[in-house]
Amino acid sequence: MKKAFFLLSLAAMTIFMACGDTVENTTVNQMGMEVVDSAEGLPKCTDDNEGEQAFVKDEDAMRLCVGGKWKVVAPGASADNDFSCKMVELKDKSGSKVVCNGDSIGVVLNGSDGKAGKDGEDGADGEDGKDAVLPQDTLEADSERIPMPMDSIVGLTQKGPFLKGSTVYLYELSDGRTLKQTNGNFTSNITTDNGRYKFSARDLVSQYAMVVVDGNYRNEVTGVPSNAPIRLKAITDMRKRSSVNVNLLTHMEFDRVYHLVTRGDRDGKKLTVKKAKQQAQKEILKQFHIELGDNTDAEDMDVFGKSDADAALLAVSVLLQGDSNETALSVLLTEISNSIEQNGEWNDSATKARLADWALKADTENRLAQFRKNVADWHLGDGVPDFEKLVRNYVGIETGLGVCGEKISVGTFAHIPNSNSAYYAQAYDSVDASKNSLVRLVCDGEGGDHWRIATAFERDTKGWADTTAGAVKKGNIDTSLTYVFEDSKWRHGTDLDGLLGFGCTQVMVANDSIYKASETAWYKCSDTTLVVDGEAVHSAWHLVDGFEKDMIYWNTMKGIDTTELAGLLMEGENSGKIMVWDDGRLREATDNEILLKKACVTSMYWSKDSLWNTLTYTCTGAGWSKTGTFVDKGRTGSITYKGVQIGTQTWMAENLNYEVKNSGCLNDSASNCDKYGRLYNWSLAMDSSGLEKGNSANGCGAGTTCSPTYPVRGICPEGWHLPDTTEWKLLFETVGGPEKAGKYLKAASDWKENGYGTDAYSFSVLPGSAYFIDANVAPGITTLFWSSTEYKEYQSEKAYAVTFYTTDNVIWRPPMPKEGWFYVRCVKDE
Secondary structure, rough: OOOHHHHHHHHHHHHHHHHOOOOOOOOOOOOOOOEEOHHHHHHOOOOOOOOOEEHHHHEEEEEEEEOEEEEEOEEOOOOOOOOEEEEEOOOOOOEEEEEEEOOEEEEEOOOEEEEOOOOOOOOOOOOOOOOOOHHHHHHHOOOOOOOEEEOOOEEEOOOOOEEEOOOOEEEEEEOEEEEEEEEEEEEEEOOOOOEEEEEEEEEEOEEEEEEEEEEEEEEOOOOOOOOOOOOEEEEEEEOOOOOOOOOOHHHHHHHHHHHHHHOOOOOOOOOHHHHHHHHHHHEEEHHOOOOOOOOOOHHOOOOOOOHHHHHHHHHHHHHOOOOOOEEEEHHHHHHHHHHHHHHHOOOOOOHHHHHHHHHHHHHHHHHHHHHHHHHHHHHOOOOOOOHHHHHHHHHHHOOOOOOOOOOEEEEEEEEEOOOOOHHHHHHHOOOOHHHHHHHHHHEEEEOOEEEOOEEEEEEEHOOOOOOOOEEEEEEEEEEOOOOEEOOOOEEEHHHHHHHHHHOOHHHHOOOEEEEEEEOEEEEEEEEEEEEEEOOEEEEEEEOOOOHHHHHHHHHHHHOHHHHHHHOOOEOOOOOOEEEHHHEOOEEEHHHHHHHHHHOOHHHOOOEEEOOOOOOOEEEEEOOOOOOEEEEEEOEEEEEEEEEEOOOOOOOOOOOOOOOOOEOOOOHHHHHHHHHOOOEOOHHHHHOOOOOOOOOOOOOOOOOOOOOOOOEEEOOOOEEEEEEOOOHHHHHHOOOOOOHHHHHHHHOOOOOOOOOOOOOOOOOOOOEEOEEEEEEOOOOOOEEEEEEEOOOHHHHOOEEEEEEEOEEEEEEOEEEEEEEEEEOOOOOOOO
């Protein structure tokens, strides 16, 4: 204390004299005062010598070490000077105190020749002659309580960034020794998406302040805002900064800093705020196995930054957040802060292991890449720091595995030795030693060196050597799984691979490989897509059915010249299905091919063939054409008609257009005959005049009753005949019944009132209307066809017709007057 007093005595004297004040007796002593020729001779101003003074000869002034700088001590300093001081008389009139920039830095006591007190003894109390012990803060420059006029205070509040509307509080602290709050408290709000706050100009009683943020934040794990608010705080020294970031690290170091400053370290030594913050930050990062340089400060860290310190902040933030909600996060932060406060250590090994387990699982699921994307997608900064490496280091060290990619080579398998890990019980069993061979973790180099949980496949096949293609093994651990060696590596196989003892591979698929387990059980190796234990398998055995057996037989075992069988339909002896040779391979015949009794194969494309019903069809890649053609020869010119096979019947696919006397066209228009065919009365349809040879309907007409021999050729071409009601009925039943026949037999055009059909059987009925004695109906509404069957009740007057209507899919067969003029569709003779 004595040295401090003497040091300040000379300073006080200098200031006192400079101020022009008069003191009767002034204590002057240069003991301990350092004198240098110029400012260049001053030692470096550090925390260790802060508060010391020195006299600079060429400046004829004193300098004081404050805040890392030697500041000029000059009375009434101008704006160009660093410091200004003045003398203020003590209340008891015993002397004066030296006040610099508003703070007392020492005292000058009244006396003479360095003596104080009534008795003239060496002392300071002016009474008993004993040394006076004055409080240290009245004897030294108070470097821990420097008033701070601030233009503004700004910073970022982050977990991820706090949302707009979050509240930020600024609490003024009295000094750096007690860190007590004063009445100087201020409030602001976050108004930007990146969590930035701002306080306007403030005068603080000291350089120390506490900043607190309270609100919801952007969660880097989920990528979306939190559901509830949290509160984070920071303690800061405002001498060298006007920007203070608040984050998890500033929050967790707070209680530890307060303890080191106000109560001291393990040796009881009280630290300055600066040293306390440096120590607290190191201690906290050590809990996450992170080491940074001494020049880093949590108040400068940014989750959008690019430095190692920024990466450390984001890594710690990710680890502590995990998949927890906001309440759980706040509780965890409190537990860590409380634990570190006393001795700088967080000894909760169970929680540390839980965080490592979560990060391990997240990395296995490639979620770290998603966390990076979440932060980047906010578009609130210049990038995302390399936090993944620090998270992975934490996993490696905390689980006891070691850091993947450093001393642990990529490809190494291991299990976790840390008994606090949730994966420990799966990897090590102290009772059953056989389970200790289970492999649970693998050091993976893809996407950055990291530990991940090994797949069942990796555990099952660990240590297997290469073998021949198609080799089969059961899993080391899960013996229910089968594995096949293909393309120089093991892959998942199917149960049949294991059953047959040989794996189905792509080479075997190309060779149409067959395995005969018995005369009745044949297996074929084929292309397929199966998922076995999460892996896609592209070739597999399957049990051959009867049709495939027939194909195998004809393809590989019959040994015949297949070119002679092109288009030939064959019935398989195992399946009973109809098959056909096509381009050297056997396939199943189509329904149309079966109907027409001959296949349309590749070698026949674009050729025409008259099939069993004598209609000529065209063969294309789509199969046989739906309609064939035939020629009506030997009458008044040759006419080519379309024909169609429907079930067992062959019908004309368009109306008859054979011109005979008294037949006509709709509305007497020849173009209507070209489109709809000709109209005939029943006598003409039956050919009652006997124009066609061999017709048995002579004399059948209006006003007469006849008994023709069926089928009646009538006016139809040779080999065809006029259908009776039974044949019409069979047609309707074949296409779904008379209630639906209109839909499937009507053309898909020309019908009015949306009465179109689908023309599914290419029968193509058009709405050509008809004449009823002297009247006719406009086209688009209806059409009628004659049958060869008379109506029994009025046999001489009426015969049955078939009627299609635009608004109805039901087909009617009403008796109509024989004098009516209707259309004719012929059906082929059997």
